[in-house]
Amino acid sequence: MVLVGVHDVHKWYGGQTVLDGVHLELTPGDRTALIGRNGSGKSTLLRLIHRVEAPDAGSVFVRAGVQVGMLEQDPDFPPDATIDAVADAAFTELDAAQLELETLERAGLDDPERYARWEPLHEAFERRGGYARRARRDAVLHALGFAGRGAQRVAGLSGGETTRLALARLLMAQPDVALLDEPTNHLDLAMRAWLEGFLGRYPGAVVVVSHDRAFLDGACTRTVEVRRGALRQADLPPSRYREAERERELLEAKTRENQRKEHERISAAAAQMKHWAGQNAKLHRRAKAMEGRVERYAQTMLDGPPPADRSTRFTFPASESGDVVLDARHLRAAFGERVLFDGVVLGLRRGERVVLVGPNGAGKTTLLRILTGERPSDDPRGAVRWGARVRVGYYDQALARFDPEATLLETLLRLVGERAAHDLLGRFMFPYDAQYKRVADLSGGERARLALLDLTMLEANVLVLDEPTNHLDLEMIEALEDALDVFEGTLVVVSHDRRLLTRLAQRVWEVEDGRFEDYEGDWSYFERQRAVRRGGAQADGDVAVGLESGASAGGSRRPDGDERSTWRLERAAERLEADVERCAAALERAEADLARLNDAAAERPEAVDAGELAAAGEAYTAAEAALLAAMSAWSDVDTLLQGRRAAPDAAERLLQ
Structure with a gap:
């Protein structure tokens, strides 16, 4: 199902072409990284999809009932609003939808007109996570640093906190299409990791503009590049897309060179044939045919390379400091x-x-x-x-x-x-x-x-x-x-x-x-x-x-001589081995909890809270990561311990 369609859209600013006949479709589950140089038209495309701007030519289609939300970099909250009030306002549409659903259900769905209204409304309400919205509210506020701060007034927040609250409001509302322009600004590493996981489970379509390459690679499975007014698209995360683009450009350059050489060869052959033909009618016809071949070949050749993008290289000159x-x-x-x-x-x-x-x-x-x-x-x-x-x-x-x-x-x-x-x-x-x-x-x-x-x-x-x-x-x-x-x-x-x-x-x-x-x-x-x-x-x-x-x-603090002893290494290995066992047990418990909820959801979906299921999935992922980290740390110490036992001098050098 296409949620948003951009069809043959053109956009100009002051005579400059920003978008030149571009096409784009967004469907549920899309995780799109929108990349391009500063000023290439990324934000313009987002505004067109959000329909706060209109195209100069072409059309932007948004399916009936589909909600499009866009992250505001400079949000305008009511001056007296609290964090709780902003969070509650994120659900205005969903609250109204639930009220209408309940009204229709009380009146009875045996009436065809009521059912015709109830069915798409209920589908949209479920699609946007309406039943799990309160649990989502708590999870989002906690992850973005607002837990326990509900009574705090928005006017007292810093600029970074205000931007984070705008992101929280958008994620809580869970629109069908989420447009995120630099969502990682003012997020620390833990918040970025959480957001990456959240977007991976997002039921709608997501379009992300970000300077954080690792975040884009982790959160997005599709790349759209805005380049010279056109859109290039591939079902690849950005880093792999860029590698594929470099390979494509190298292949095109090699093909152009081969075509140039072949064109020169057959052109020279045609010229030689024409020279030989003289007044010989038969040879003259062959020469004309050869010239026709040259013209037909020229039509199949790749166009010349596009003009090179402006690029920059610079250095930081430095004299030598003291040690x-x-x-x-x-x-x-x-x-x-x-x-x-x-x-x-x-x-x-x-x-x-x-x-x-x-x-x-x-x-x-x-x-x-x-x-x-x-x-x-x-x-x-x-x-x-x-x-x-x-x-x-x-x-x-x-x-x-x-x-x-x-x-x-x-x-x-x-x-x-x-x-x-x-x-x-x-x-x-x-x-x-x-x-x-x-x-x-x-x-x-x-x-x-x-x-x-x-x-x-x-x-x-x-x-x-x-x-x-x-x-x-x-x-x-x-x-x-x-x-x-x-x-x-x-x-x-x-x-x-x-x-x-x-x-x-x-x-x-x-x-x-x-x-x-x-x-x-x-x-x-x-x-x-x-x-x-x-x-x-x-x-x-x-x-x-x-x-x-x-x-x-x-x-x-550097370990002293006593801490470098074999006895200390053995104690460290024992403790880390115990950590591995403890983390393994935690992973087993998390796996059992997740399996229990998945089984329950398969039998009776309405009986399982979506937020609880998501939290169980996150707990399993965290437990798995902790176990892998504990095993890695234990392996490092065990390797050093075995090295000390086999060659004390070598181990001593490793520890210095």
């Missing part, structure tokens, strides 16, 4: 009675690559501000000492260094000559006419690109980047990753982009629930340790032995 980059002690931050972190001791050495993670509001940005000197530690003993020859570059999307009234070109002319200014702005995807925009008028994506341009000119050997991928399109994110790959200095990065975290992390700092922990390992190691801890494993010093330097509140 000790940072020594910070007694770091504390608190807001009223709430302590974000306390007693933090940390250090950096030249070339280290650290990612800083934690839930929203945990204190990540506050810690960066203390490190960069923008605010002091709340502990009077606090000290932050940067090393010799250190030059810190802070990614500042607020653009505090720039005059908001100056144009982009005027801003750059204060730093470099006119030709270099034009070249730099062009490299960061600012076309000539855009270079005369005021800094104050820049969009989020333009501000992000200007902040990166600014960093390239600082020649900093320490980069501190707070959410650098926000508002960037995929091409610019990849250019940033390439630049960071070859950066020879020290990195501290806050991000919720899992692919960036996986690529960069050599060490992980985590701020959560008033604790600071330092994991001296890559992203995979961090995820294993966190999963074990949340699955019930004891994350004490014994478990840390043999895996990496231990994660401890207040900073990194």
Whole structure:
């Protein structure tokens, strides 16, 4: 069943073609990633589907009774509304539908007219999860950080919380078609993981625009790319789609080259035949036939390659700092009675690559501000000492260094000559006419690109980047990753982009629930340790032995000589083995609960709450992940233990 159909749609803005005869259909169960460069027309297409804009030509069809909902980036809530009131308002349509259904049922469905009204209304009500809406309300509010805050007024929420509440309202309403423009903005890693799973079970159609590539790959099974006014579509997640596109482009280039050579060959043969023919009528006819063959072949050749998209490549030049980059002690931050972190001791050495993670509001940005000197530690003993020859570059999307009234070109002319200014702005995807925009008028994506341009000119050997991928399109994110790959200095990065975290992390700092922990390992190691801890494993010093330097509140702690003993490794292995058994038992219980509910739903669907069934599925998935993580951690320690028994010296080196 087609929920929404876009047929031969054209859209122009100021003489510029944004969409040129595009076609798209959305059906239940579609998980569509909408990708394309900034300004390519993604948001325009979403607005057309939502019917807040009309096409200049063509049509947008929405099936009768189908509800289309779109995430608002700047939601307009009633000023006196509470979170509970917003949540209740999400069900206005479903509440009205249930009331009408009950009225029709009380009147009796033996009347053909009443039944004709009841049947489609009941089908739409079930399709949108009407009977499970209260359970869905609680689950969504809890997952997005609003549990127990129902009486709080919306006017007191931060900008990020307001955007999250708009997302919660949309997910609770569960429209037939959900249009999500950057839904992961202001979501921490746990919230993103939850949303990915939620969308995987969504009964309607979902269209997602996001800069988070890992999220798109996990949530979407179909990709639609907006490119030069056209739509390219494939039943693939975005990363596989992009690989397929690169392979297709390579094949087309090879085909064009082969066709060019063949065209040259038969053209030369035709010319030679014509030269030989002279006045010979028979040969002349053959020459004409050969020329006809050349013309027919030319008609079968592929068109020339499309004009290349503008692309960018940049680097972060850096001089060499001293070996000790940072020594910070007694770091504390608190807001009223709430302590974000306390007693933090940390250090950096030249070339280290650290990612800083934690839930929203945990204190990540506050810690960066203390490190960069923008605010002091709340502990009077606090000290932050940067090393010799250190030059810190802070990614500042607020653009505090720039005059908001100056144009982009005027801003750059204060730093470099006119030709270099034009070249730099062009490299960061600012076309000539855009270079005369005021800094104050820049969009989020333009501000992000200007902040990166600014960093390239600082020649900093320490980069501190707070959410650098926000508002960037995929091409610019990849250019940033390439630049960071070859950066020879020290990195501290806050991000919720899992692919960036996986690529960069050599060490992980985590701020959560008033604790600071330092994991001296890559992203995979961090995820294993966190999963074990949340699955019930004891994350004490014994478990840390043999895996990496231990994660401890207040900073990194390296195992001492006693902890490196075989006895300690054996105790750690025993405890982790017990964790494996405990997680396995939990998985068996979760599997039994899920099977019981599935069996009950098969016999009497109306007797099983959809929210309870979804929660059982989530519990099973979490238990399975905890078991796998516990087994991985036990395997790591057991490998080291066997190595110590076989070759003590080798094991000693591994533990150092």
